[in-house]
Amino acid sequence: MKTKNILIQKTLIVLIATLLAGCSDYLDVSPESVWESNNFYSTPQEAEIALAGIYGVIASDEGYGRDLMILEAGTDEYYYNRRFNEDWGVSLFRNTPSDAQSFNFWTNQYQAINLANLFIESINPASYSNVEDYNALIAEAKFLRGLCYFNLTNFWNEIPLRLSSSKDQNDNNKPAASLADVYKAITDDFTFASEHLPHPGSASYVPGRAQKLAAHGLLARVYLKMSGYPLKENHYADALAHCDAVINDGYHTLTLGDGTNGYRNTFLNLIGGVYNTSEVLFEISFQNLRDQGLIGVDGRYGALNGINFGSANTFGDPNGFAQAGVYPNLSGLYDQVSDARYQWNIPSYRRTGTGDITDIGNELQVLFFCPAKYRRWEPVNYADIDIPGTEEPYVVLENSASELNRNFTSVNFPVLRYSDILLMYAEATNEVNGSPTALAIQYLNEVRSRAGLEDIAVEKPTVVTNKQLFFDELVDERSRELCFEGVRRHDLIRWELLDDKLIEVKNIVQGHPNFSAANADHQAILRGPFNFDISKHLSLAYPLIEVSINQQLDQKPEWR
Numbered sequence: 001m002k003t004k005n006i007l008i009q010k011t012l013i014v015l016i017a018t019l020l021a022g023c024s025d026y027l028d029v030s031p032e033s034v035w036e037s038n039n040f041y042s043t044p045q046e047a048e049i050a051l052a053g054i055y056g057v058i059a060s061d062e063g064y065g066r067d068l069m070i071l072e073a074g075t076d077e078y079y080y081n082r083r084f085n086e087d088w089g090v091s092l093f094r095n096t097p098s099d100a101q102s103f104n105f106w107t108n109q110y111q112a113i114n115l116a117n118l119f120i121e122s123i124n125p126a127s128y129s130n131v132e133d134y135n136a137l138i139a140e141a142k143f144l145r146g147l148c149y150f151n152l153t154n155f156w157n158e159i160p161l162r163l164s165s166s167k168d169q170n171d172n173n174k175p176a177a178s179l180a181d182v183y184k185a186i187t188d189d190f191t192f193a194s195e196h197l198p199h200p201g202s203a204s205y206v207p208g209r210a211q212k213l214a215a216h217g218l219l220a221r222v223y224l225k226m227s228g229y230p231l232k233e234n235h236y237a238d239a240l241a242h243c244d245a246v247i248n249d250g251y252h253t254l255t256l257g258d259g260t261n262g263y264r265n266t267f268l269n270l271i272g273g274v275y276n277t278s279e280v281l282f283e284i285s286f287q288n289l290r291d292q293g294l295i296g297v298d299g300r301y302g303a304l305n306g307i308n309f310g311s312a313n314t315f316g317d318p319n320g321f322a323q324a325g326v327y328p329n330l331s332g333l334y335d336q337v338s339d340a341r342y343q344w345n346i347p348s349y350r351r352t353g354t355g356d357i358t359d360i361g362n363e364l365q366v367l368f369f370c371p372a373k374y375r376r377w378e379p380v381n382y383a384d385i386d387i388p389g390t391e392e393p394y395v396v397l398e399n400s401a402s403e404l405n406r407n408f409t410s411v412n413f414p415v416l417r418y419s420d421i422l423l424m425y426a427e428a429t430n431e432v433n434g435s436p437t438a439l440a441i442q443y444l445n446e447v448r449s450r451a452g453l454e455d456i457a458v459e460k461p462t463v464v465t466n467k468q469l470f471f472d473e474l475v476d477e478r479s480r481e482l483c484f485e486g487v488r489r490h491d492l493i494r495w496e497l498l499d500d501k502l503i504e505v506k507n508i509v510q511g512h513p514n515f516s517a518a519n520a521d522h523q524a525i526l527r528g529p530f531n532f533d534i535s536k537h538l539s540l541a542y543p544l545i546e547v548s549i550n551q552q553l554d555q556k557p558e559w560r
Contacts, residue, residue, distance in 0.1 A: 062108035081325035083524030139196035146189030207275035208285035228494030260340035260452035318376035355391035
């Protein structure tokens with residue numbers, strides 16, 4: 001038998017909790033024994049609060065706060081490093097239809113979609129004297145709905161399309177729509193958003209929220225995905241057009257700083273809660289959402305995947321679990337002397353329980369060689385790292401309104417940065433023209449130059465003369481620039497390279513000078529690559545509970 005639908009119940013709980021508990025200071029609500037959708041958004045103020053509720057769902061533990069980070073692991077960038085359990089099943093390719101994180105993320109994204117649908121249906125146009133103010137709010141809800149659907153199809157491919165709010169159990173019964181229909185819904189939403197959202201430079205724009213150029217940038221990302229596996233329709237020209245829309249607008253730029261500090265400064269802003277709207281087109285703003293009074297908004301960046309502080313979870317310490325290990329494949333992509341991104345993304349230090357800040361030792365130190373991109377702290381003087389036995393001073397980088405906590409952070413997550421726009425342009429124009437154009441080379445060089453590297457034509461002259469070599473360089477460059485930002489798994493799948501890259505992981509780890517076949521930690525590093533099965537692991541199984549609830553959704557054959 002099919003079990004009772006839980007999506008409608010959970011969505012209403014989230015919505016009412018948001019309106020009443022999280023934002024009670026903003027609403028004067030009359031008691032009601034029965035809530036109907038046309039009571040929710042009768043004023044612009046209530047509409048703003050309802051939108052904040054959708055952002056809050058997306059930023060919760062089950063969404064961008066934690067589970068997206070877990071689902072994205074297991075490529076050639078980072079892996080789950082706790083050998084004594086298999087909690088991150090998707091990253092280890094040991095997941096089943098009962099996997100907790102994939103179920104959580106699926107439910108979370110559909111909750112946000114249902115809230116967006118309810119918002120679109122219920123917002124009162126009569127409350128707005130200016131129709132564009134009304135359209136901007138609809139556009140924001142569509143932007144968030146399009147983002148959630150894009151996340152879902154990236155992991156599951158064909159998925160149920162729910163473009164109206166759920167009223168009863170029958171509304172939940174939806175078959176998996178075709179990829180063409182799913183992508184049409186996504187591009188329709190982002191297109192409307194690109195036409196009606198505010199420009200990031202306008203007086204009406206609120207940093208941390210959706211804006212029109214971010215919609216163009218995400219359309220470019222969608223069209224690149226549509227051009228690759230599994231749809232394989234050629235939409236490179238469409239991707240190119242939307243990258244052009246962002247680049248030619250002129251508002252967004254790379255953060256340059258002094259010398260090679262631009263990349264570092266970009267992430268210092270994200271860690272410190274400073275909006276850098278010139279480089280970051282869209283980010284998940286954990287601290288900002290908490291400041292609005294939303295409950296259950298949990299950031300984990302710098303905690304689950306952060307540098308260990310050597311603390312016994314003392315409140316106020318910028319500690320981290322360091323549950324994600326970095327593969328030596330990633331560190332090997334960098335010019336480790338000249339590339340400023342290596343110095344920021346790859347860990348060079350840890351703090352012991354006695355307060356001594358030391359170097360990592362080697363790349364197979366699984367509990368310490370973890371992502372450093374979202375670091376919550378760093379030594380005051382990096383030169384002291386090599387001096388043993390002293391308690392070196394450190395500086396806290398995170399700027400939290402509350403006392404620091406090992407479990408939760410206020411580090412914002414960059415969904416889309418301008419460097420990605422430049423690299424997507426380079427990829428798309430290489431495909432459209434059959435070779436790298438002058439602009440493609442220029443934009444790649446802009447990303448490289450910010451990192452302290454010389455022009456690609458000087459370092460690798462043959463790359464700029466050949467389509468395949470230029471593509472291969474972009475495959476590596478996207479990892480150097482965008483590692484741990486939630487794009488690598490989907491990049492490798494659309495390029496049909498995930499299998500090849502996991503084979504490279506096995507070869508590089510087993511060939512590492514510090515590798516020992518008798519070391520249980522070293523064997524655990526290779527769980528994901530050895531478990532990977534290309535016949536089933538390019539998409540996730542539909543969650544078991546969803547298949548039980550949804551009368552029209554059958555499990556994928558490879559997952560039965």
